[in-house]
Amino acid sequence: MALISQADQDKLRETFNEMTSPVRLLFFTQTLDCETCLQTRQILDELPPLSDKISIEEVNLVLESDKARRYAIDRVPAIALVSGEKDSRIRFLGTPAGYEFVSLIQAILLVGGRPSGMTEENRKRLAAVDKPLTMQVFTTPT
Amino acid sequence: MAFVSPNITAYAVEATEYPDLARKYHVSGVPKTVVSGDDGEIEILGALPQDAYIEQALSALSPTALHEDTKATK
Numbered sequence: 001m002a003l004i005s006q007a008d009q010d011k012l013r014e015t016f017n018e019m020t021s022p023v024r025l026l027f028f029t030q031t032l033d034c035e036t037c038l039q040t041r042q043i044l045d046e047l048p049p050l051s052d053k054i055s056i057e058e059v060n061l062v063l064e065s066d067k068a069r070r071y072a073i074d075r076v077p078a079i080a081l082v083s084g085e086k087d088s089r090i091r092f093l094g095t096p097a098g099y100e101f102v103s104l105i106q107a108i109l110l111v112g113g114r115p116s117g118m119t120e121e122n123r124k125r126l127a128a129v130d131k132p133l134t135m136q137v138f139t140t141p142t
Numbered sequence: 143m144a145f146v147s148p149n150i151t152a153y154a155v156e157a158t159e160y161p162d163l164a165r166k167y168h169v170s171g172v173p174k175t176v177v178s179g180d181d182g183e184i185e186i187l188g189a190l191p192q193d194a195y196i197e198q199a200l201s202a203l204s205p206t207a208l209h210e211d212t213k214a215t216k
Binding site: 036072075088089090091092093094095096100103104107110111116117118119122123125126127128129130131132133134135136137138139140141 | 143144145146147148149150151152153154155156158159160163164167172173174175176177178179180192193199200202203207
C-alpha cells in the first residue's frame with residue numbers, strides 16, 4: 001500500500017517538475033539492529049516513481065564503511081543528498097516521517113535546482129565562511 | 143546554508159530516534175539547532191527569521207573564519 005495518498009502524489013509530481021538537476025538519495029542502512037531502516041526505505045521508495053530526477057542508492061554502513069566515512073555518516077538510518085557527484089552536505093538522521101518528510105522534500109527541491117528563499121546578502125555572508133561549521137537541527141515527527 | 147557554503151554541513155536529526163544525541167545536546171524542545179564551529183558551540187532555540195538565524199549560527203565561528211568577501215574579490 002502506498003504511504004503517500006494519491007492526492008499528495010499528484011501534488012509532489014507537479015512540484016518535482018520544478019527540478020532542473022537530478023538528485024540522488026544515498027540511503028545508509030544496515031541489515032541487523034536497525035528498527036526503522038525498513039520504514040525509511042519504504043518512504044524513500046515512494047519518491048523515484050514521482051520524478052525521473054530522483055534516484056536512491058543504498059549504502060550498507062557495515063559493508064561499505066569507507067563510503068559512509070566519506071559522507072561522515074556513522075549511524076542508521078541516514079540519508080545524504082547528492083547532485084551528480086556533488087555532495088550537498090545535507091543529511092537526514094532518522095526516519096523522514098511526519099514533519100521531517102516535508103523537510104526532506106524541501107531539501108530535494110533545493111538540491112534539484114529550485115531557487116531557495118535565501119537573500120543575496122545572506123548568500124554572500126555564507127560564501128565567506130572559510131572554516132568548517134556543523135549544524136545539527138533537532139526535530140521530532142510531530 | 144550547507145548548499146551555499148562548501149564549509150557547512152547540515153544534519154536534520156530525528157530526536158526520538160537518536161536519544162543519545164538528544165541527551166548529549168540537552169534537547170528538551172524542538173526545533174533546536176546546535177552549531178559547532180572553530181569558536182565553540184552555540185544553540186539556537188526555536189525557529190528564527192533568516193537574518194537572525196544566520197547571524198546566530200555564524201557566531202560559532204571566530205572572526206578570522208569569516209573573510210571579507212568584498213576584500214577577497216577585489
